[in-house]
Amino acid sequence: xxxxxxxxxxxxxxxxxxxxxxxxxxxxxxxxxxxxxxxxxxxxxxxxxxxxxxxxxxxxxxxxxxxxxxxxxxxxxxxxxxxxxxxxxxxxxxxxxxxxxxxxxxxxxxxxxxxxxxxxxxxxxxxxxxxxxxxxxxxxxxxxxxxxxxxxxxxxxxxxxxxxxxxxxxxxxxxxxxxxxxxxxxxxxxxxxxxxxxxxxxxxxxxxxxxxxxxxxxxxxxxxxxxxxxxxxxxxxxxxxxxxxxxxxxxxxxxxxxxxxxxxxxxxxxxxxxxxxxxxxxxxxxxxxxxxxxxxxxxxxxxxxxxxxxxxxxxxxxxxxxxxxxxx
Amino acid sequence: xxxxxxxxxxxxxxxxxxxxxxxxxxxxxxxxxxxxxxxxxxxxxxxxxxxxxxxxxxxxxxxxxxxxxxxxxxxxxxxxxxxxxxxxxxxxxxxxxxxxxxxxxxxxxxxxxxxxxxxxxxxxxxxxxxxxxxxxxxxxxxxxxxxxxxxxxxxxxxxxxxxxxxxxxxxxxxxxxxxxxxxxxxxxxxxxxxxxxxxxxxxxxxxxxxxxxxxxxxxxxxxxxxxxxxxxxxxxxxxxxxxxxxxxxxxxxxxxxxxxxxxxxxxxxxxxxxxxxxxxxxxxxxxxxxxxxxxxxxxxxxxxxxxxxxxxxxxxxxxxxxxxxxxxxxxxxxxxxxxxxxxxxxxxxxxxxxxxxxxxxxxxxxxxxxxxxxxxxxxxxxxxxxxxxxxxxxxxxxxxxxxxxxxxxxxxxxxxxxxxxxxxxxxxxxxxxxxxxxxxxxxxxx
Ligand SMILES: Cc1cc2nc3c(=O)[nH]c(=O)nc-3n(C[C@H](O)[C@H](O)[C@H](O)COP(=O)(O)O)c2cc1C
Ligand code: SF4
Ligand code: SF4
Ligand code: FES
Numbered sequence: 001x002x003x004x005x006x007x008x009x010x011x012x013x014x015x016x017x018x019x020x021x022x023x024x025x026x027x028x029x030x031x032x033x034x035x036x037x038x039x040x041x042x043x044x045x046x047x048x049x050x051x052x053x054x055x056x057x058x059x060x061x062x063x064x065x066x067x068x069x070x071x072x073x074x075x076x077x078x079x080x081x082x083x084x085x086x087x088x089x090x091x092x093x094x095x096x097x098x099x100x101x102x103x104x105x106x107x108x109x110x111x112x113x114x115x116x117x118x119x120x121x122x123x124x125x126x127x128x129x130x131x132x133x134x135x136x137x138x139x140x141x142x143x144x145x146x147x148x149x150x151x152x153x154x155x156x157x158x159x160x161x162x163x164x165x166x167x168x169x170x171x172x173x174x175x176x177x178x179x180x181x182x183x184x185x186x187x188x189x190x191x192x193x194x195x196x197x198x199x200x201x202x203x204x205x206x207x208x209x210x211x212x213x214x215x216x217x218x219x220x221x222x223x224x225x226x227x228x229x230x231x232x233x234x235x236x237x238x239x240x241x242x243x244x245x246x247x248x249x250x251x252x253x254x255x256x257x258x259x260x261x262x263x264x265x266x267x268x269x270x271x272x273x274x275x276x277x278x279x280x281x282x283x284x285x286x287x288x289x290x291x292x293x294x295x296x297x298x299x300x301x302x303x304x305x306x307x308x309x310x311x312x313x314x315x316x317x318x319x320x321x322x323x324x325x326x327x328x
Numbered sequence: 329x330x331x332x333x334x335x336x337x338x339x340x341x342x343x344x345x346x347x348x349x350x351x352x353x354x355x356x357x358x359x360x361x362x363x364x365x366x367x368x369x370x371x372x373x374x375x376x377x378x379x380x381x382x383x384x385x386x387x388x389x390x391x392x393x394x395x396x397x398x399x400x401x402x403x404x405x406x407x408x409x410x411x412x413x414x415x416x417x418x419x420x421x422x423x424x425x426x427x428x429x430x431x432x433x434x435x436x437x438x439x440x441x442x443x444x445x446x447x448x449x450x451x452x453x454x455x456x457x458x459x460x461x462x463x464x465x466x467x468x469x470x471x472x473x474x475x476x477x478x479x480x481x482x483x484x485x486x487x488x489x490x491x492x493x494x495x496x497x498x499x500x501x502x503x504x505x506x507x508x509x510x511x512x513x514x515x516x517x518x519x520x521x522x523x524x525x526x527x528x529x530x531x532x533x534x535x536x537x538x539x540x541x542x543x544x545x546x547x548x549x550x551x552x553x554x555x556x557x558x559x560x561x562x563x564x565x566x567x568x569x570x571x572x573x574x575x576x577x578x579x580x581x582x583x584x585x586x587x588x589x590x591x592x593x594x595x596x597x598x599x600x601x602x603x604x605x606x607x608x609x610x611x612x613x614x615x616x617x618x619x620x621x622x623x624x625x626x627x628x629x630x631x632x633x634x635x636x637x638x639x640x641x642x643x644x645x646x647x648x649x650x651x652x653x654x655x656x657x658x659x660x661x662x663x664x665x666x667x668x669x670x671x672x673x674x675x676x677x678x679x680x681x682x683x684x685x686x687x688x689x690x691x692x693x694x695x696x697x698x699x700x701x702x703x704x705x706x707x708x709x710x711x712x713x714x715x716x717x718x719x720x721x722x723x724x725x726x727x728x729x730x731x732x733x734x735x736x737x738x739x740x741x742x743x744x745x746x747x748x749x750x751x752x753x754x755x756x757x758x759x760x761x762x763x764x765x766x767x768x769x770x771x772x773x774x
Contacts, residue, residue, distance in 0.1 A: 046518040047685050049726050068725040074518050097722030101691035134715060137698045160684060179513065179684070182496065184694045186684035 002079035006030050006053075007087045019072035019083055020051055024262065031262075032085050033095075033124055035102070035209050036161035037073035039264050044166050045073035048159065049098045050124060054091050057082035069094060092128075099128045104135040105184065106210075107156045115211030117224040117296045120263065121159060142187060150216050150275055151205060155187050158212035164188060164204035171268060172198040188212070199238055202274040206257045206265050217275055218246075218254040225296045227253050232283035238270035244289050245280075252278045258289070329597065330584040331558060333546040333566050334539065338426045344461060346468040349429040355474055357437045357545040362482050365548075370441035374544060376552025378564035383409055383500075383537030384615065384655040386639050389544075395524040396442055397532040405533040406444040407509065408435060408541050410451040410458075411493055411500035414615035414734075415677055416657030419568035420538035422580040424451075424458050428465035432488065434541035436474060437548055439486050442534055446487045449538075450505050453495030462490050497681035501729045502535040504683065515683050516729035537655075539568050559585035563638035567653075569598075573660035576600035589613075589635045589642075590627045593660060606662035610745075613642055614654020616674045617734030619741030620667070621651050647741070666761050667746040668753060671738060672700040678735035689732040692723040696739055703753050710754045717743055 001012045006023050007030045013022045021039075023031040032053055037045030045051070051073045055066040060080025069091060072083070085091060103125055110116045142155035165178030165188070180189040205215050227246040234241050246254045255274050257265040277283065291297050342348035349355075361370050375390030396404060408431065412420040424431055431449070439447045451459050466488055469475045477485045491509055493499045499508045503517035506528050527533020543565060547555045556564045563585040572578045575593065577600040583592065592598045593608065602608050611626040612618060629635055630649035635642065642653045661670065679693040699716055702708040716739055724736040743750065753759050 046728060048687050050687075052726060071518070071728075094722065094726055098687055098726065101687045101695075101722070104691050104695060135695065137695075159687070160690065162685075181684075182498075183679060183682035183684040184690050186690070 002077050002081070004077040004079075004081045004083065006083045007085050013077060017077055019053060019055075019070070019075050019077055019081075020045075022077050023053075023072065023083075023085065028261075030085055032072050033128070034073060034262070035120055035124065035159060036163060038163050038166070038207055039260075039262070040266075040268070041163060041166040041170060041207070044163060046071045047162055048102065050095060050102070050128075052091060052094060052098070054084045054088045055081060056084055095128055096130065099124055100130065100134070102159050103129060103133065105140045106159070107139060109157075113157065113211040114214045114219055114224075115157075115208075118263075119211060120209035140184060146216070147213075148201070150202060150271070152214045152216050152219060153188060154212050154214065156212075157210045158188055159210055160186055160188075161209055163207040163209065164213055167204050167207050167268075168201070171200040171203060199270045199272070200268055202271045203257065203265070203268045206259070206268075209263075215254055215256075215274075217278075221253050222248055227297075229289040229291060229297065231258060231286040231289045233286065234273065234277060234283055236270060236273055238272060240267045240269070241273060242267060243269050243273055243283075245283055245285070247280070250280055252280055252283075261292070330582070330587065331566065332582045334430065334542055334568060335423060335427065335580070335582050338422075343427055344425075344429070344465065346429060346465065346472055349427065354429050355433050355436075357548040358433055358440075358474060359480065361437045361440055361548050362480050362484055367441045367443055370437065370544075370548060373547055373552035374441070377547040377555040378552075378559075378562060379540065379543055379547060379555070380563070380639065381537055382539035382543070382567065382656070384414070384617075386653065389536065389540055392524070392536075393442060393534060395522075396534055397525045398443065399532070403446065403531050404442055404444045405528045405531060406435065406439045406442050406447040406541075407502075407505065407528060407533055407535045408447070408449040408538055409500060409502065409505060409535050410449050410455070410538045411497075411505060412455070412538070412655075413452055413497040413500050413681075414617065414655050414657055415674065416570060416572055416612060416659040417615045417655045418570045418572075419580050419656060421455060421458055422570075423538060423542060423568065424455075425461055428462050429469070430542045430545065431462070431538055432465055432469050432474070434544045435488055436469075436479070436486055438534075438536070438541050438544050439488075440484055441544075444534075445485055448509060448528075449488070449490045450499070450509055451490060451492055452499070453493050456492060459490050459492050466490065496683075497677075498683045498729075498731060501731065504729070505535060506533065515685050516731075518728055560636065560638050561640060563640060563653075567637070567656055569637070569656045569658050571599050571658045571660070573658075574603050574606060574662035574665070575660045576603045583637055585638050587637045589637060592637055592658070599658075599660065602660070602662050604662075606664065608660065609663045609665055610661045610667065612651075612657070612659040612661075612738075614652045615657035616659070616677065617737055618652040618654040619647055619650075619737050620670075620745065621649075621741075622745050625649050625745070626651075647737070648744075651741070666759075667742050667749050668700065668703050668759070669761055671742045672697070672704055674738045675700050675735065678731065682731060682735070683729075686727045686732070688723045689727045689735065692719050692732075693735045695719055696735070703750065704759050706753065706756075706758045708750075708754050710751060712754065713743060713747065713750045716750075 003012045004022050009026050011022055011026050032051040034051045035048035052069040053072045054069055057063050059078030145153040147153050179186050204213050227248050229244050229246050232245040244256050244258050245252055257269045260266050337343050337352050371393050379389045380386040410420055435447050475488050496514050498504045499514040501516045504514040508514040523533040558565050566582050567585050569581050581598050594601045608623045610620050610622050612620045629644045639653045642651050644650045675697045679697040682689045682693045684690040696719055699712050720736040720739040723732045
């Protein structure tokens with residue numbers, strides 16, 4: 001099995017593992033941020049360039065460094081490879097550039113965006129962006145589109161990660177033309193509208209990292225951090241039936257797929273589970289969903305207190321912070 | 329006079345027809361290769377010739393061919409890249425338009441060497457009329473038995489067809505070309521896998537430029553070693569140069585690699601000097617994406633040696649003081665040219681042609697164009713020069729395909745060598761386009 005060293009930490013991984021997957025195995029401290037890669041979608045990744053890393057040693061056999069930064073999500077590890085992520089100032093600077101590029105045409109309408117609180121771009125901007133924008137021109141604008149009666153496409157917010165395109169390609173009837181036009185005039189387009197009849201079309205909402213594709217049945221009902229996510233299941237003959245149900249009091253505001261530690265869907269769910277079962281009694285509730293401590297959604301949900309404390313300690317240690325329990 | 333191997337017959341009346349082409353020795357390389365050589369022998373000659381890809385990157389063709397995977401029972405393809413869209417480059421068009429059979433002959437000989445039984449010429453949409461010329465020539469070649477089943481009675485068969493693109497520069501990038509050829513959106517693929525392993529429809533594929541393929545015919549005829557004697561060092565053979573801009577004789581020239589740049593610009597055999605008695609200001613030597621060089625650096629290297637038309641000499645000094653031979657799109661600018669305005673034109677092009685897959689290129693190219701527009705409007709500040717520099721550095725090397733670099737390099741080079749022009753506009757809050765006034769004056773006089 002090939003051994004790879006990322007930011008000075010060595011790990012042995014199965015052949016065919018990408019640098020990103022290897023970094024995730026080590027842990028969130030060294031895992032590069034991702035906006036387009038999606039573990040459940042084939043051929044995803046490579047587009048956004050936020051996950052770029054520097055390969056300082058190609059492999060034991062060919063120790064030459066790679067001439068340019070590579071997309072960690074699309075580059076397989078080789079035995080003896082050495083990679084720098086946050087330890088390379090060059091990469092940190094380049095990533096800042098990518099974040100800036102992703103933001104220059106983004107409307108930054110977070111106060112009225114349903115994705116706020118669970119938006120990957122917000123997190124990314126917070127962690128890697130600059131406070132001030134250097135972009136002084138008019139931002140790109142599109143009209144909003146209803147894709148059927150359940151999904152809203154707000155193209156202004158789209159970062160062209162191609163996740164929804166891959167979702168439609170791989171879960172629905174295999175159409176490929178998800179993007180029309182070119183360059184910064186490119187847009188996600190109508191083919192999804194056609195795919196809407198498919199039982200799995202609602203998954204594009206879950207895979208969208210920003211608020212470009214949102215659930216029309218949930219729009220403006222509540223800020224996500226005022227809702228409480230619980231893991232729930234029902235017997236479903238179309239999908240796994242294992243979902244996340246978002247409650248406000250006794251009311252089910254929305255149903256989504258469950259997401260893993262990296263905010264990627266564990267199992268895609270069908271539209272019937274997503275849209276047609278909005279009563280609490282439709283569901284067998286398993287308990288509160290694990291939500292990352294950093295997420296605003298975890299506010300006031302103290303169910304995993306011990307686990308959260310361990311997480312916090314680990315992270316602060318990694319960042320070189322003082323132990324919270326030993327603060328003067 | 330330099331030797332010519334590709335377009336020596338361009339002025340012969342009727343050379344676009346099979347009959348005249350054949351009468352001038354055409355298709356001899358097919359005869360020689362199919363009847364007297366094995367495919368590997370043809371590849372060997374190409375290796376010995378030192379031929380380098382004429383599409384821009386200059387990768388050794390023989391080596392590229394030898395990388396082609398040859399699994400049992402899987403078809404292999406040769407695809408000719410006739411998408412020629414880099415501003416300043418028009419040599420492939422000239423060759424195909426004047427002597428279409430030269431390309432078809434090269435396709436047959438090369439396909440034989442690679443073991444391809446189906447080959448394609450992918451031509452840009454704007455060259456529609458050229459595609460008609462090629463199709464006519466292909467029909468003639470089929471009728472005469474140069475294409476189709478059992479060519480020349482051997483057991484080698486080849487089908488060749490022309491595919492017209494939709495008119496996107498990005499479809500000249502080889503993997504975007506293959507996507508387009510498959511009927512998909514022309515987005516460059518993420519490599520690896522490389523086309524030599526998984527290209528067209530997932531099968532091993534070689535993509536070569538028009539001129540590269542046409543050069544295979546003289547190589548087979550004269551032998552690789554003879555061909556390698558032309559040129560200097562690793563820049564062997566002849567090269568088509570598309571000369572344009574403020575010169576007396578714009579056009580396509582076939583040169584022996586190694587001609588001094590100064591001779592190429594000023595001699596009567598080639599560009600014939602700068603028009604209207606003006607002075608030379610700058611040259612973009614290899615198509616719009618390569619770094620622009622001011623007079624003193626294009627005529628001589630930083631070491632003071634004469635700059636030659638070779639891959640190595642033009643690249644001498646790296647990007648600090650050198651440039652690239654690229655696709656051979658030689659754009660000459662006289663003393664009245666505004667480098668800033670020229671850069672705006674280039675940047676607008678790359679912005680328009682970005683496929684939009686990766687964020688640095690999609691967002692960065694448009695941003696650079698908008699800032700350059702500020703210079704033309706006279707509203708730019710000195711800080712905008714630094715911002716431009718920073719943006720290009722954040723695109724370069726961080727994208728899926730080299731279009732990102734193609735967009736970044738011209739900006740970097742213009743600032744590197746002509747920063748004062750940007751600063752002048754920023755300080756004076758005014759953009760004076762001399763060349764524009766000159767043209768206006770002429771118009772009013774006439
Ligand atoms: C954006 C872009 C556009 C390109 N356009 C062309 C083109 O129009 N014609 C061409 O021959 N090569 C073009 N290339 C280079 C091709 O990708 C490829 O390297 C070439 O066709 C290989 O042929 P060669 O080895 O014979 O040069 C382009 C590359 C890029 C990145
Ligand atoms: S709509 Fe969302 S998922 Fe689709 S490409 Fe845009 S950002 Fe990605
Ligand atoms: S560099 Fe530009 S043209 Fe090339 S893949 Fe990325 S967005 Fe498309
Ligand atoms: S996550 Fe790797 S390029 Fe987007």
